[in-house]
Amino acid sequence: MDDMTWVYLLLVALVVAFGVGVVLLGRRRTRSAVESVEVPPATQPDPAVVPDDDERVGDLESGDEAVVDVADEAEVAPPRSMRDRLSKARSTLSGALGSVLGRSAIDADTWDELEEGLLLADVGIGVTTALLDPIRDRVTAKEIETPNELVAALRAEMIERLAGADRTLARRIDEGPSVWLFVGVNGVGKTTTIGKLAAREAGAGTSVLLAAGDTFRAAAAEQLETWAQRSGAEFVRGAEGGDPASVIFDGVERAASRGIQLVLADTAGRLHNKQNLMDELAKVRRVAEKGAGVVTETLLVIDATTGQNGLAQAREFREATAVTGVVVTKLDGSAKGGIVFAIETELGIPVKYVGIGETIDDLVPFDATEFVDALVGR
Amino acid sequence: MFDSLSSRLDGIAKRLRGKGRLTEADVDEVMREIRTALLEADVNVQVVRAVVNRIREHAIGATRSKALDPGQQVIKAVHDELIRILGGETLRISYAAKPPTVILMAGLQGSGKTTNSAKLASWFKAQGRQPLLVGADLQRPAAVEQLRTLGAQIDVPVWSQPTDPVQVAADGLAEARRLGRDVLIVDTAGRLSIDAEMMDQVRRISESIDPDYTFLVIDAMTGQDAVQTASAFHDTLEIDGVIMSKLDGDARGGAALSVKEVIGRPIAFASTGEKLDAFEQFHPDRMAGRILGMGDMLTLIEQAERAFEADQAEQAAARLMEGQFTFDDFLEQMQALKKMGPLSGVLGMMPGMPKELKNAKIDDDDLKPVEAIIRSMTREERARPELINGSRRSRIATGSGTSVAEVNRLVKQFSEMQKMMKRFGGAASGGGRKARRAGKGSGPNPFGGLGAPGQTPNLGDLESLFGGQVPGSDPFGGLGRPK
Numbered sequence: 001m002d003d004m005t006w007v008y009l010l011l012v013a014l015v016v017a018f019g020v021g022v023v024l025l026g027r028r029r030t031r032s033a034v035e036s037v038e039v040p041p042a043t044q045p046d047p048a049v050v051p052d053d054d055e056r057v058g059d060l061e062s063g064d065e066a067v068v069d070v071a072d073e074a075e076v077a078p079p080r081s082m083r084d085r086l087s088k089a090r091s092t093l094s095g096a097l098g099s100v101l102g103r104s105a106i107d108a109d110t111w112d113e114l115e116e117g118l119l120l121a122d123v124g125i126g127v128t129t130a131l132l133d134p135i136r137d138r139v140t141a142k143e144i145e146t147p148n149e150l151v152a153a154l155r156a157e158m159i160e161r162l163a164g165a166d167r168t169l170a171r172r173i174d175e176g177p178s179v180w181l182f183v184g185v186n187g188v189g190k191t192t193t194i195g196k197l198a199a200r201e202a203g204a205g206t207s208v209l210l211a212a213g214d215t216f217r218a219a220a221a222e223q224l225e226t227w228a229q230r231s232g233a234e235f236v237r238g239a240e241g242g243d244p245a246s247v248i249f250d251g252v253e254r255a256a257s258r259g260i261q262l263v264l265a266d267t268a269g270r271l272h273n274k275q276n277l278m279d280e281l282a283k284v285r286r287v288a289e290k291g292a293g294v295v296t297e298t299l300l301v302i303d304a305t306t307g308q309n310g311l312a313q314a315r316e317f318r319e320a321t322a323v324t325g326v327v328v329t330k331l332d333g334s335a336k337g338g339i340v341f342a343i344e345t346e347l348g349i350p351v352k353y354v355g356i357g358e359t360i361d362d363l364v365p366f367d368a369t370e371f372v373d374a375l376v377g378r
Numbered sequence: 379m380f381d382s383l384s385s386r387l388d389g390i391a392k393r394l395r396g397k398g399r400l401t402e403a404d405v406d407e408v409m410r411e412i413r414t415a416l417l418e419a420d421v422n423v424q425v426v427r428a429v430v431n432r433i434r435e436h437a438i439g440a441t442r443s444k445a446l447d448p449g450q451q452v453i454k455a456v457h458d459e460l461i462r463i464l465g466g467e468t469l470r471i472s473y474a475a476k477p478p479t480v481i482l483m484a485g486l487q488g489s490g491k492t493t494n495s496a497k498l499a500s501w502f503k504a505q506g507r508q509p510l511l512v513g514a515d516l517q518r519p520a521a522v523e524q525l526r527t528l529g530a531q532i533d534v535p536v537w538s539q540p541t542d543p544v545q546v547a548a549d550g551l552a553e554a555r556r557l558g559r560d561v562l563i564v565d566t567a568g569r570l571s572i573d574a575e576m577m578d579q580v581r582r583i584s585e586s587i588d589p590d591y592t593f594l595v596i597d598a599m600t601g602q603d604a605v606q607t608a609s610a611f612h613d614t615l616e617i618d619g620v621i622m623s624k625l626d627g628d629a630r631g632g633a634a635l636s637v638k639e640v641i642g643r644p645i646a647f648a649s650t651g652e653k654l655d656a657f658e659q660f661h662p663d664r665m666a667g668r669i670l671g672m673g674d675m676l677t678l679i680e681q682a683e684r685a686f687e688a689d690q691a692e693q694a695a696a697r698l699m700e701g702q703f704t705f706d707d708f709l710e711q712m713q714a715l716k717k718m719g720p721l722s723g724v725l726g727m728m729p730g731m732p733k734e735l736k737n738a739k740i741d742d743d744d745l746k747p748v749e750a751i752i753r754s755m756t757r758e759e760r761a762r763p764e765l766i767n768g769s770r771r772s773r774i775a776t777g778s779g780t781s782v783a784e785v786n787r788l789v790k791q792f793s794e795m796q797k798m799m800k801r802f803g804g805a806a807s808g809g810g811r812k813a814r815r816a817g818k819g820s821g822p823n824p825f826g827g828l829g830a831p832g833q834t835p836n837l838g839d840l841e842s843l844f845g846g847q848v849p850g851s852d853p854f855g856g857l858g859r860p861k
Binding site for chain 1: 414417418419420423486487488489490517518519520521523524525526527528531570571572573597599600601602603604606607610623624626627628629630632633652682708711712715718722724743
């Protein structure tokens, strides 16, 4: 086979170079033609959509009067808070910055440890530097003198950066069904998140329908159906390998005809660098609004163990589907999910919900203070 | 993956190149950049610290030495260090003397255990083994159904029952013996490394089946937690190797580097796509080459050998050299190339590919218009592109659902390519066939005509072959420019 080697290589190189060259050249031409066109603003607020208030968190300032009155919050809220559950993870791993506390002075080691703590939490080098630099200036100016003050300043800065975001899940106030679309890479927990959110919403008195838009992964629909049974939600599925857009469309139509208020639409996990799959997802989102439904939330599900790649995921999914919020899952493990801090502060996509366990009520509203405390290890 | 890491290293190399002396400040700056590059690739903080310190020692040595090009020495130190970390042998599976060879799959939720269990079964089947899959994930709804569906797709039996995971694993082993299957793969539920109860359960599963290999499945997109998780699983289960899943994403896979460094166990397999055969043994040395931009020739050739028909390929190459390469030949080779997997993967393995090409988002579907255009040509047109006049062009454009401009471009570039190849065929020591014969063994390099004597063929040369020489025909010309 030895003398064949170069033949193969030549052919591969030739076909690749030629074929790809043609494609890219064509693409460059079309792109330059497209770029001169004015792009309309990405999302326009739907007049029929207002934030609901039964899942408010912390310092929410939007108290829209027009909001529909849903069941009492106390009935809905699960017994566990983010703090209860995160404490388990926190006690296992001493806080990343704990060792800094109680030292007598701020020295080079202090900075190294602070930086390392943030990096270990997957906050990322860029965001970490941007967080620490202004604090460094304040230390130089003698505004901050002890390590304890330093950690407090960092904590305050991080909480400040997460303040003011709207973390409610939007829905329509008129009759038609609201659609919440769930997107993300493979294995982050989209289906499980939908199952838990369905239970939460159904418990709050909302009528819910689950649409099994993951027609790719084997038995994904069965998995979602199990969740639908647990929460008493309606369930719509299609054939395995079928068209996801039409499954979700059918789900919305069924919801509209039966007066169901909320459609939770599952999609197959996909890597954000697969252009054809991202195009498919964009189509799913468009088709979901073809009928009676309005997509009021597109939620990107991110696994807390995700590293710096999470930023790329958020960018690509946002481009394809106008992501409105992030759900971070598996935060009850040893990973601290610092990447969602980067996603929210760098890209402005608010974190809305947090998955902290396997049971049906282990999905809770995101609480910035709790999150930061778990991250800096107080 | 690793793209940004290698391009950053390239950037550093460029700036250091030709520097007569390195100052302390130079070294500091370079170290900062290397550190940032590694951290952005999700290499574990502690591993980064150790690596950077080792490289720094070399670098400082280089600043003191009177060697001609200290910059080059720094780059070499970086390369050596990466190869050392990634390095090592490919894991060789040795089968149990008394079958079945038992394999336990473990990992976090969503890392891809079920899918990779099936992929691994498919791999064993390709090795001539008879695997049995056991579904011991009774936690996640429909996990066993998923495994059964996948098992049916690859024609491997799946065994499970709704009892208790430890019981299922033990009974599965008995079942494998009864059926005479020689490889047993046990899929388990995803679990968090800090969940004591679940970790105890997987330990009991492990004790009950006494696996020959325990594989930890890790998502290539994992961040700093990879090391934590891997260490915890290793403490409980004695991991033998890691299966990297979702390596077809654009994650830089620093987790891969770190896990190997921290638990000292190799990455055994890598999953590189959604299809069940997108799964291969992991070759650390080849991956090191890929990171460092040297391409991955061995894998490329292996895949090409599987995809191309030897006779056809040889004939096509000969015609190519003689300038008689037709659209039909091209189409044929394109079909073969498709069998080699996703185009972006093939691109990544090509040595000397221009960066812009490697990083370009190429979808296999992007080539469909090219195919459509060629398929809309008549037989004569394919053999003699010069026949294609204006009215034929518009007919082809309509038939293929493209525009006349696209057809024009394809035809023009194809004829340029033919000319180039003819010229190059003539240059290669007297014609294609002779050159190839001579190329046998350690003879003259058949790529001599490409201007890379005695070296591996370099696509950069092909690039110059297409570009530059004929105005308006450069397929790569504009790629280097920022958008």
